[in-house]
Amino acid sequence: MSIRGTAAIVGAAQVDTFRTEGRSPVGLMAVSVTRALADAGLTLADVDGVFTSSSYYAFPSLTLSEYLGIHPRFVDTTAIGGASFVAHLGHAAAAIQAGLCEVAVVAYGSTQRSDAGKLVSMAESSPYEAPYGLIHPIGAFGMVANRHMAQYGTTSEQLAELAVAARAWSLLTDDAPYPAPLTIDEVVSSPVIASPLHKLDCCLVTDGGGAVVLVSAERARDLRSDPVYLLGTGEAQNHRNFSQMPDLTSTEASRSSARALEMAGVTLGEIDTVHVYDAFTISLLVLLEDLGFCAKGEGGAFVEGGRVAPGGELALNTNGAGLSHVHPGMLGMFLIIEAVQQLRGAAGRRQVPDARLSLVHGMGLTLAAHATAVLSNQPPA
Template structure:
């Protein structure tokens, strides 16, 4: 049984994507859930499936259910870092197709910015890295940048172009966190965090909550908003710790993207917008290569030539994503909400004309876990 076209996203919402208005992480999840359910034209009583992952809570779906007074008949709090929520889309579609739930909510909330660094991630202590001074995740990703530069001649200026493009997209959003353009010189002149990565090579630290609502394709046809169908999905993992990463410049994103596209019956040529996790400039560059938007080792020139900026050949991370819009610890759900906005035609100044098919790719930890979803306005 394939889940291709069997389920659709019918509601989506974000809340407090920069600084929380006094809400807790579960409070952000709850408010985003209420807004997403209302967006779908449903009520909380219609929801019988809950999906979430968290760095704040061990049992996020139970916390959310209690907060909202819900008693779902299906719950999934599997956690593979920031890729979790793209994975949850596939899991929810499978649960809906199997009759385990009818209406599923995927939700997330974090007060990472308000916590001012007080949050201690539940990530396990690594006996193979931490005793030697490796700072997770920045130093792990810096190793990848060093290797990519050594193998392919990638430069700091090319990496900076990734951040510059993200800022250009974010300036098209009605509420950008930084309302001024960014230059390559700004990026390479910013504070060095872990050689060769500068402060502006790193994602933002924000609060934020988001939620999406999914149901069967049949029920979606009866609801108030145009459905966004899940056409293809795949997930996998590459490693757990960077010391076990087989190749510092390649990941299984090539596998998940290929399998998701095959399930969807689509190719990269069919993709109108792409939403790819961008915790760091180098991690996004590696993922662009692995997914196939450019050849391996060609990411530097590809981004430096303006291909991922507004007006370029690839409409990528059209709200500015983690580098220039929001990054409350885990980004994956915000990639999905932006893809939904594009496919509904609700993206305002940043709208890609005629967008009908989107690729969403999440990563977790140090480019370790991967999940790809292909979304479309048509279930065929």
Template sequence: MAREFPSGVCSIVGAFESPRRKAPGIHPYQIHAEVIAGALADAGLTLADVDGFATTAIFPAEAGWQLSAVEVAEYVGIQPSWVCSTDIGGAAPLSHVGNAVAAIQAGLCEVVVVSYASAGRSWPLHATDFNTGQTGPGQFEVPYGMSTISAYALAAARHMHVYGTRPEQLAQVAVQSRANAHSNPHAMYRDLITVDDVLSSTMISSPLHKLDCCVVTDSGGAIVVTSRERAKDTRRGGPSVLGFGEAISHTQMNQMADLTTTCAEQAGRRAFASAGLKPADIRVAQLYDSFTITVILTLEALGFVPKGEAGAFISDGGISPEGRLPINTDGGGLSSNHSGRRGMYAIIEAVRQLRGESPGVQLASPEFCLVNGTGGWLSAVATLILGRDV
């Protein structure tokens, strides 16, 4: 039995990102409805065409709980024959795309909507940090007040210790993201910043300053996935899903085997293999940037630069629009939009980039775009490789 990902058999034919960044009093399900309508309109399809649905909505600010996918589908008015609610944190939307392609190839559905929405900024009810289970590995961290930021700070401190990565190199990631967001009319923050601005911003958890951390917004997004054959009948078609890979490793940081790398090594390897491509073939990427250290770890884990050399690569302009690998061309999670699961917005920006429609920095006719999502405390990764529809 073949176990290869069905490369190139499906396309993303609709994409829509909510322009909302601050939406007090707006329920996340309303945002779901808005972005699904927007993505279907982009594809020239209607709710009646949809027979597959994927979402994850169990975080407090996403307003769901048990059976969250069922509740969101009910609210929006979708009655799918195939449904997916895989939850691997910020990487979940990428996983949903991979699963949707497999389901379409298997004949379980034909048109899949993948949706996400969250009131990450305005949710009115108290919510603890997401990874606070007090049993299992959590018993070694919860009593000491471990948080998402301090977990990522541990990885940053270790990378700096082992490889000599400097705070200025971390800061340059944030500076470039803000430069990319400068022309994006919907970005949360557009004013240009400097390395000194990042290093002089409030220290949140050493070595991560405030501007090393992603923005916190309300927002949502949706995409439409269908077969290449059905894509011919949509309003404008869209990029092909060429490669996919995912991997999981741990929950709490005390179980992370190596703080200087992530399971993007495995997920990326699978995505490149299924697409028949190598890192050298990719000229633009949308990389999860919950924190500046996330980008450095991901560049190395995916094989774009050797281990320990991402800091120098960034200092030399490697991630700029003129560099070897421009990233996060809309401003990313560090400047444009991060309401909880940034993977959705990274996919949407990849689609826009390949269509020539980025609201931030549009590159000259890229052929491929890699998308990488990271979930949890560097716990789970999914990687997609999209190819321009020709």
């Protein structure tokens, strides 16, 4: 038994993805849910499954359901950081297949930017790590970058290529928050925050809400939107405390993506658009290696020369993603929504022609948790 192709995304919406005007985190979630339902031709009365995670609310399914006035019969608040929402896709498909719910909403909302850029987190501090004042997460990613550089000779200029490419993609959206191109020089001459990472190696800090609606593939065919089928999902994880990450330069992304691709029955080479969590340039580089786009240690050379910029070989993070478009604390939801846009042919100037297959990879905490999804606008064969 597999969930391959059994569920589809039939509605998607995002709101206030840079700065909100007067909406709370749950307010952002709620309006994203109702707009995603409208996109699907459904209403709140149809929703019986709620999937969410939050840095603000300890019991986010209760918070969101009360706010919306709904009474779901199935909820899942799996919390693995920014990867949560990609994991929720698979959990929702399984719940739908098992008959535990019929209309599932996956939702997220954050006012990270309005909160004056301070990372909001309910996370406990580790007694083994807290005394030293590591800034989560950039301090950890500085250590990942220094290790990658020492092991493989990766340079700051190579990392900067990813920030430059992300900016170029974001300029193809209609709501680019920083509407000017970026150069490698500008990235490496921006202030160092946690060596060797510069300010412009970091994702944006934005507000934002997002939601997607899933139903069974059968029901999807009767709804107004073109279904985006969930062909495969995979998860993997290996630490909580950064100091206990087994290998700073390789992650469980290789396992989660292999699981997702195997379930989907497709190979990496068949994927048309790729959406990979980019909290920092270095985290994206490590994930590109682990996902198999290049060999371990060769990420620096791989991203040189605009290979992942518009017009390059790999359509990666086609709206600029976290580095240049939206990153409200957790990004996973917005990677899914961009993939849906591409697969619906609704991505405007950044549309990848004839995109049929997308890979979404969510990462949580310090490369600790991973969830991969393979999506398609074609029903499974």
